[in-house]
Amino acid sequence: MTILEMKISKNDSRAIYKQIADQLSAQIDDGLLKPNEKLPTHRALADQLKVTVGTITRAYAEAEHRGLVEARVGAGTYIVDKKKEYWEFQYSIDEQPKLCSFGYNMPPSVGQNDKIKKAMQVLSESSLSLNEFLAYQQPEGIESHRKIFAQWLQKHGRNIDKDRLLFTSGVQHGIQMVFDAFTNVGDTILTEKLTYPGLFSLSRHKKLNLRGVEIDEDGIIPESLDAACQHYQPRFLYVMPTLQNPTTSVMSELRRKEVISICEKHNVLIIEDDVNGLLPDHSPQPLVNLDSERVIHLGSFSKCFAPGLRVGYIQSPKALYSRLKMALKDHSWMLSPLLSGLICELMCSKSLDHILGKIRCEITQRSQMALNVLRPFIPKYQEGGFHLWLALPDTWRLSDFINEAKQRGVIVKSAENFTLPAGKVTPAVRISIGCPRNREQMMRGLSILKGLLESKTTCDFDL
Ligand SMILES: Cc1ncc(COP(=O)(O)O)c(C=O)c1O
Missing domain, CATH: 3.40.640.10 (Type I PLP-dependent aspartate aminotransferase-like (Major domain))
Incomplete structure (x- = not known):
């Protein structure tokens, strides 16, 4: 756990909890405190600075309010990882896949x-x-x-x-x-x-x-x-x-x-x-x-x-x-x-209404086809949805799966894209079935994903 070097001054016009929050902020800016570093417990810091536990609670709450730290339930207080917070999500257009993109949640083309x-x-x-x-x-x-x-x-x-x-x-x-x-x-x-x-x-x-x-x-x-x-x-x-x-x-x-x-x-x-x-x-x-x-x-x-x-x-x-x-x-x-x-x-x-009806029909067809291919890996599909949420078997690391699929010309979206800052990433991918240009392309993409999943599965799913 990090030891904080801090000075509290009774002559300072700012309240003590604000002095602590300001110093946390300065130490983050200076790189002395790093993203995801764990801060001392309220009690430990209170003892070190000779202030009450309540003052530290207020200081951490103030720092949290400013977006500097976050309390993780049952685990303590951590420096926020700003890079992660504002990172990976960009509105970039997916690079053109060689074979099939399941990347965007968009309607299929139906006229x-x-x-x-x-x-x-x-x-x-x-x-x-x-x-x-x-x-x-x-x-x-x-x-x-x-x-x-x-x-x-x-x-x-x-x-x-x-x-x-x-x-x-x-x-x-x-x-x-x-x-x-x-x-x-x-x-x-x-x-x-x-x-x-x-x-x-x-x-x-x-x-x-x-x-x-x-x-x-x-x-x-x-x-x-x-x-x-x-x-x-x-x-x-x-x-x-x-x-x-x-x-x-x-x-x-x-x-x-x-x-x-x-x-x-x-x-x-x-x-x-x-x-x-x-x-x-x-x-x-x-x-x-x-x-x-x-x-x-x-x-x-x-x-x-x-x-x-x-x-x-x-x-x-x-x-x-x-x-x-x-x-x-x-x-x-x-x-x-x-x-x-x-x-x-x-x-x-x-x-x-006509197009909405046709989208619903096309998505019903596509979802049936997709479930037939991937059923053991998709626990649930919701009627009308453009996407499937595929939980990866333990045998796959998330990034390996995404990269292997990409190398074979298929784009899927990693759970990382949907995970909040400092949140735990679930090993899962989103497959958007409206995105492929047609059913044939979708089926080619799905069979590649199925092949990947089966290549590393010891298979004891509830079928
Ligand atoms: C949940 C959700 N909200 C909003 C949007 C963006 O919608 P719009 O194209 O209307 O801006 C999307 C796009 O995928 C979405 O999935």
């Missing part, structure tokens, strides 16, 4: 091009619309577009009100708007222990502390959420109730209610990422239907049509709407009305 061509043609022939689309609009977008969006989303089981709706350039942008509007440096965001990697880069950018909550097959574990709320007093819980990325879990209705009531108890707002919510034919109600004043609901058309459109939406609690609108305005004034207009055309012509 989107033709529908887009048609919709653009319809828009281009309406000079009334074009005039409107080429002018500045209110940051929240054109009212008739919001009305069409709200009706379409209501038809798909979401309680959306056009007067609480804002358009964004996708869910990633939506999360950024929420952080811009409502967070300060050092705020804590709770999320599932394995989570969407886009959150890492946004948190780094805003200097927020991400903390993981334990999960089971049903998503976030209520007791763990309760304890984390108590301990961290987070600004938000960010959560993916339906088809969680990467574990694929879908929260039951009961679990959703429990999560909401814990957040209510601790007065924590919820960011509901519903990017995958429209993919299953049936799923429990989104959180926003259960508590529209606590839940900021984010969605987009990246998964149910195409990610390149970059159109998403936020449904905001009433009290937060105008601040979110301002954030959007500061950011880019508004989403291009051309894009919201295009989506409206896809909605009104039923093309969006």
Whole structure:
């Protein structure tokens, strides 16, 4: 364990706990304290500095608040590994695989091009619309577009009100708007222990502390959420109730209610990422239907049509709407009305429903094929999901598996991409079955993965 060299001065105007936190900060900056180093226990440091244990507890809490250290349950306090925290996740485009990429969670190609061509043609022939689309609009977008969006989303089981709706350039942008509007440096965001990697880069950018909550097959574990709320007093819980990325879990209705009531108890707002919510034919109600004043609901058309459109939406609690609108305005004034207009055309012509139906069919087919090949290695598949979560047998080291697959021309995503800073990496990979160009390519990729898995398996799975 590290021995800290520190000096406490009674003549210093700063409180003692602040002096300690400041010195921790300086020693990290000077490289005297290294990432992942364990700090002395509260008692040991209190004895060394001749202060009370309570003062050290406050000092460590202050350092944790500043994102310098983290308390690991049952293990002590450690220097945060910033490099890991803000690291590996980059929005780089996967290098072109030789054979097959299972890297991106994106919809398969099922005729989107033709529908887009048609919709653009319809828009281009309406000079009334074009005039409107080429002018500045209110940051929240054109009212008739919001009305069409709200009706379409209501038809798909979401309680959306056009007067609480804002358009964004996708869910990633939506999360950024929420952080811009409502967070300060050092705020804590709770999320599932394995989570969407886009959150890492946004948190780094805003200097927020991400903390993981334990999960089971049903998503976030209520007791763990309760304890984390108590301990961290987070600004938000960010959560993916339906088809969680990467574990694929879908929260039951009961679990959703429990999560909401814990957040209510601790007065924590919820960011509901519903990017995958429209993919299953049936799923429990989104959180926003259960508590529209606590839940900021984010969605987009990246998964149910195409990610390149970059159109998403936020449904905001009433009290937060105008601040979110301002954030959007500061950011880019508004989403291009051309894009919201295009989506409206896809909605009104039923093309969006048509494509969503075809995506569901294609994913059902692909998932059956994938499970037939990989069944012993995939404990569970959730209807509608674009991805499988494959737990590697003990015989494989995670990095070896990824590299071997890559050498054979197949890209999969490592669990590392989804693991929170200082979190333990599960030996698992995400396989996105929407990503391969067609079923044949997918099957070639899967049989390579199967070959790799079997080459090192003593096989005593429950079949
Ligand atoms: C859980 C989750 N949220 C958000 C996004 C980003 O969505 P968008 O393309 O709408 O920004 C993704 C993309 O894969 C995702 O998996």
